[in-house]
Amino acid sequence: MLGKRELDPAEAIHFRADRISNVNGKFYFSTREHTLEGPFPTRAAAELESQAYIMRSQRSSTAR
Numbered sequence: 001m002l003g004k005r006e007l008d009p010a011e012a013i014h015f016r017a018d019r020i021s022n023v024n025g026k027f028y029f030s031t032r033e034h035t036l037e038g039p040f041p042t043r044a045a046a047e048l049e050s051q052a053y054i055m056r057s058q059r060s061s062t063a064r
Helices: 043-062
Strands: 020-023 026-030 036-040
Touching: 020 043, 026 043, 036 043
Parallel strands: none
Antiparallel strands: 020 026, 026 036
């Protein structure tokens, strides 16, 4: 995927990775800021919350 994120200095190739992890039966998602969010009871719950996290991040970056 070729493109430039708003904070990137120049265009670069970015690869999507599975950001959902299972640790001791609990699910987490990792962020670009290198945080691990969770735990969530199911993979589906972690995926839904990761989408909500992205939406919140986008709203906060456009509010600046």
